[in-house]
Amino acid sequence: MKRIFSGVQPTGALHLGNYLGAIRNFVDLQHEAEAIYCIVDLHAITVWQEPSALGPNTREVAAAYLAAGIDPKKSIIFNQSRVSAHAELAWIFNCVARIGWLNRMTQFKEKAGKHREQASAGLYIYPALMAADILAYKATHVPVGDDQKQHLEFARNTAQKFNYDYRGGDENGVFPLPEPIIMGAAARVMSLRDGSKKMSKSDTSDMTRINLSDDRDTIADKIKRARTDPDMLPGPDVLDESGDLPEHTRKSRPECFNLLGIYAALANESWREVLQRFEGQGFGGFKPQLAELAVEKLGPMGQEMTRLRNDPAEIDRILADGADRAAEIAQPVLKEAKQAVGFLLD
Incomplete structure (x- = not known):
């Protein structure tokens, strides 16, 4: 049976982009495989987190998991710091992974920016922790987006090198090589005030995003106030031969295609279906229908x-129970890895 691992950082209010890009997929996957869903609070502190906010933010992600439909009896939900195997295995992997691999990781360059000398060491080596997250459970599959493919490749390289170093390249080494689950073309959810920027929980204006905790009236109001343009909605002739929206077309009307894309994602419809339905209409007629759909899907x-x-x-009870169940899986794997390395164990 497949075993899936994935996680979300507790670094602020979750929004529509987090739901459509990850959490909605988690709900579906729990019916297809053994699912382990983590709130990765160890990853969160690679950049400064206000200590008084980290706990509430962790509960907020857990609440989003549960409210979206992840069943804590079917799936394992826990916060990463409760299971020490993550940190212990990460150190072993720090000694297996190579500096050259870390130097190629694009997310560190993006997050550290021009101030990489002032970035934490944790931010630099966190791909090893991500590898430990996955491999501590011998996960066979990991749902990934475009921005995470490099990290999964890092985990595969780490597993392969560990098996080679400590098991002589034995195909039945300690760690399997996890496979990606590509969930299809995820909705690209952009800011409601600027269609050229991603929807972000770090944006100073709450009107740029739909938070998963927003009530029905707030959702409707944010869509009503979302930026648009003066032209009518296009038809399916803007799509390419495969039915996808070309990038240059998206950039020509970013706010228009952002709202149409949100509708398509919430309705589970294709671009062609949505464009055929609304072709030639104005935003005055489209926005109320988008608001009604968003309230129906997100309001509950x-x-x-x-x-x-x-x-x-x-929430704390569910997280503690999930951590106990996660540790039951991870601790024997950690012991196996320690034995392979040669550590003396009780």
Whole structure:
């Protein structure tokens, strides 16, 4: 049976982009495989986190998982720092992975920017921790987006080198090579105020995003106020031969195609279907329909998140139970890795 591992950082309010890009897929995958969903708080502190906010943010991600439909009895939900195998195995992998691999990681360059000398060492070596997250459970598959493919390749390289170094390249080495699950073309959710920028929880204006915790009225109001352009909605003739939206076309009307893309994703419809339905209409007619759909899909989630937020003890109970179940899987794997390395164990 397939075993899936994935995680989300607790670094602020989750929004529509997080849901469509990851969490919605997690809900579907739990019915196809053994699923382990982590809140990666160790990764979060690679950049400064206000200590008083980290705990509430961790519960917020857990609430989003639960409100979206992840079943804590079917899947394992926990926060990473509760299971010490992640950090212990990461150190072993720090000694297996090569500096050259880390130097090629594009996300470090993007996050550190011009101030890489001031970045934390954790931010530089966190691909080894990500490899440990996956391999501590001998996960066979990992759902990935375009920005995570490089990290999964790093995990595969680390597993392969560990097996070669400590098991002589034995095909039945300690760690399997995890395979990616490509979830298809994920919706590219952009800011509601600037269609050229990604929807982000770090944006100073709350009107740029739809938070998963937003109530129905707030969702509708944000869509009503979303930026548009003066032209009518296009038809399917803007698509290429494969039915995809060309990048140059998207850039020509970024706000228009952002809202149409959100509709398509929430309705589980293709670009062609959506463009055929709304061709020639103005935003005055389209926006109310998008708002109705978004409220229908997201409103109950926000309501459930509010209920869970008011019951932190229930969230903590679920996280603690998930951590116990996760540790039962990870600790034997960690022991196997330590034995392979040659550590003396009790």
